Amino acid sequence: MKRFFLVLTLLVFIVPVMAQEEETVDLSGIKEYAAEHAALMAENSAAFLETVQTYYDLLAGYDFDYEAAYEAEGETLAELVMTARENWLQTSLYYELNEGIVAGTPSLAYYDVLIDAGASAEDDPEEALEWTLTLPDGTELESPGNLFHSLSEPTLYGTVDEFVGAEADLDGDGEVGPTEVLPDANLLLGVTQRLDEETQNLVTAIDEWEPTEEDAFTALVVMIPTMSEYFGQWKESAFVAGDEASEVSFVAASRLLDIVSILTGLRVTYDTVSPLVAESNPDLDAQIVTSFDDLQAYVDDLYEDEQEGVVFEAEEVDLLGTEAQDRAESLAALVAQAADTLGITLELE
Structure with missing residues (x-):
């Protein structure tokens, strides 16, 4: 790297x-800091998944016809998207407080690549982490990048056209801004499920880690x-x-x-x-x-x-x-x- x-x-x-005469130091503070922030990350990841599951279920009731769903329940959908964004942000922020430790520790660094920093095979075919994301409809995405910035954030904010279900006036001002979208529910749920799973795995890895x-x-x-x-x-x-x-x-x-x-x-x-x-x-x-x-x-x-x-x-x-x-x-x-x-x-x- x-x-x-x-x-x-x-x-x-x-x-x-x-080398000087060997000294020792109590490293428990590093682990306690990492464990505390990983637990807070997991708490927010679970809330993120709950919000996205509700969003997915609502759209499933309209057979994923985004326009019809928005016409009937636009306010509810907008609230869910905004809540999901806040859930995502809190999950990400707690990870960033840990990133220096996680990414810099060889036994934990895998999670940084998968969750936050890894490139997709499309962007970096030689260095991309090999993993498969399976979506609720059975679609499999091979080495699609990291869960935060390659997948969930662009999906929530509509910065990748393929990740958008439909454009929508989320703030009700009569105009559709550049990040006002209804995310693709199938992709968003699949990514969020995997993010929550890997967050739990990171919590476990930190619990088992002895710095x-x-x-x-x-x-x-x-x-x-x-x-x-x-x-x-x-x-x-x-x-x-x-x-x-x-x-x-x-x-x-x-x-x-x-x-x-x-x-x-x-x-x-x-x-x-x-x-x-x-x-x-x-x-x-x-x-x-x-x-x-x-x-x-x-x-x-x-x-x-x-x-x-x-x-x-x-x-x-x-x-x-x-x-x-x-x-x-x-x-x-x-x-x-x-x-x-x-x-x-x-x-x-």
Whole structure:
């Protein structure tokens, strides 16, 4: 993966040092954080499935004639779509708070690919995860991408024409906006069922996981220097590109919020292992803490500006993303140096 090649580049600049006398640290805080947010994700995933099942059942009563159903029960359908979007958003937000840990931990990373980050076979035939999504009508989709951003979000917001049941005036203003659609019920239910199933599987995987120091430092070194990827997606999303957006995902929430959330989980991870670093090299620990503070503040400020109505131009985003990536790479190099100082082997493959 691109993340690992970047990590290997960072490691070239580390001066090898002798491992210090072995210290231990309580890693239970990382697991407790991950388990708490996975449970909240599952709670919202279940609510999402319940809403979508109701939506599906209502349309089934009209033999999936979307126009007829909307004419008869348009207000109810609109409410269900809006509720489903809110359920989806909460499910996604709780995952993002865990993504840095899940995606960066080798034993958990499969779930990041399936749920949140994997490409479809159509987009990336060589790297796509091989899996099959079976829909309620028996249709099988082979390697269709990830459950959040390849499938459920575009379906809910109508950014992929094939995922739309019908256009509809959801807000009742007399006009049909670009994301005002009745999602394809068959696809939406199938995706939501699988999302709920895999969310439960993730909860179980985290419950069974016993974090190691190698896990913690690997997650930090792998996931911190991913800013350019996320800023690139932000640039192509509707939050920057508006109606010219080429990105079919990242409609429900700004990618900046996802970065804030990912860094939150990674900060919990570093704060947990910080005593180890401080014991071995207090100056290095202080550098890492300061660099982490600076990176988080940098992204937080951008997100706050966006929330207050600032619209960034694509050229600005390129510059901002470069700055964020530079800061992240410097921070990741310091963390990798700390791991080396402690004699901790990073799991990069």
